[in-house]
Amino acid sequence: MRISLTAAVQPREVPCRVPGCRNTWTQTAEDILHALRRGEREPPKRMCARCEALYRDITEREVPCGRPGCGGTVRLGRFQQLVWEVRGRRPRELLCEECRSEAAAQDPVEVPCRVPGCSGRWLWKPEERLAWGREKPPARMCPDCYRIYRELEDVTRPCKVPGCSATVAYRRFDQLADRRAGRRPPQRMCRACAERLRQLQDRSVPCSVRGCDGTWTWTRFSQLVAERKGLGPEPPRRRCARCQEELQRLQDRTMPCRVNACDGTWAYTAAQQLSDLRRGRKPPRRLCPECLERVKSLEDREVPCRQEGCEGTWTFTRFDQLLHERTGRPEPRRLCARCETFLKDHPPVDVPCRACGTPMLWTSEAQLMAELGLWVKPDLCGECKAREVRQGAG
Ligand SMILES: [Zn+2]
Ligand SMILES: [Zn+2]
Ligand SMILES: [Zn+2]
Ligand SMILES: [Zn+2]
Ligand SMILES: [Zn+2]
Ligand SMILES: [Zn+2]
Ligand SMILES: [Zn+2]
Ligand SMILES: [Zn+2]
Secondary structure: OHHHHHHHOOOEEEEOOOOOOOOEEEEOHHHHHHHHHOOOOOOOOOOOHHHHHHHHHOOOEEEEOOOOOOOOEEEEOHHHHHHHHHHOOOOOOOOOHHHHHHHHOOOOEEEEOOOOOOOOEEEEOHHHHHHHOOOOOOOOOOHHHHHHHHHOOOEEEEOOOOOOOOEEEEOHHHHHHHHHOOOOOOOOOOHHHHHHHHHOOOEEEEOOOOOOOOEEEEOHHHHHHHHHOOOOOOOOOOOOHHHHHHHHHOOOEEEEOOOOOOOOEEEEOHHHHHHHHHOOOOOOOOOOHHHHHHHHHOOOEEEEOOOOOOOOEEEEOHHHHHHHHHHOOOOOOOOOHHHHHHHHHOOOEEEEOOOOOOEEEEOHHHHHHHHOOOOOOOOOOHHHHHHHHHHHHO
């Protein structure tokens, strides 16, 4: 009879009686039966094994009152101390009997939340105020903020310097403050970047437009970014503010081809215009893309001198060839450089007739012919020559 009853009852796990403890202790079947016989249906209040062990080592203590300047003491019971130990925290303020009754007669004070941008308040209880010992309340969050704060976690965010792979801690209190103030998470620099930035200084860099003597400022932050991106110490090419502004006003222009006979055009970009403006240059004369292409395919050619008997040549440049192509003119006939110079150096002269002394005009061309051995220098005038011929015949 007794055996079967024991078999029908199962041992059970009972929660530890210490508030805050999640352990259990095991009530045996036999125990349960004993209790049932005594008419006790509910399990007894008992500690788990761990709490029991802790409890054994705890002794009752007297500690000074938590209020600064008070000579009173507080008696700490063993069980009370056990509960604090299990919970892992003890009350902020432990006041003596006298101080506690003094606190009971006072009202709590409302204190503004410590989070900037929050208009919430927290209640400063009299006990806490007495234990604090000062008029100025401690910095604390309102319950609302604290609730949010507990759900937040410290996180890391990338350094704000592009190209830097370091991270920056974003603490949960800062997250809370930013959220309360309606701010976005701030962009922050890592420690290394902040330190490097302090060493750098803004630099004045010459304008990239040729002929401009203006400068632009390469900020230390931009320098830092360039460093982090591994771009080297050379400043980027950039225009000064004046050039930048002027460039906005300028517009690309369509210019006629340098070859008058061609209808083609080329684009005179605003940047080129600006550069020419700074150097005091006129708009350049240029070939249209087609002419440029054509001239590139041509080659300078040596052409025989048009002067009979001369073996010299002159250079028919590819640009000249292009001009002739575009205008449809026939290929030119020219003198070589030597012949050209000879004509320049030998103006027409008067040569006296050997017989009568009459001056005869000796042209530059005739002199050139004589130089080349094709003609001879004139000797007799027409009349004397004719006479000589008649006499020779008679
Ligand atoms: Zn326990
Ligand atoms: Zn006290
Ligand atoms: Zn708050
Ligand atoms: Zn960084
Ligand atoms: Zn400039
Ligand atoms: Zn053209
Ligand atoms: Zn020649
Ligand atoms: Zn003569």
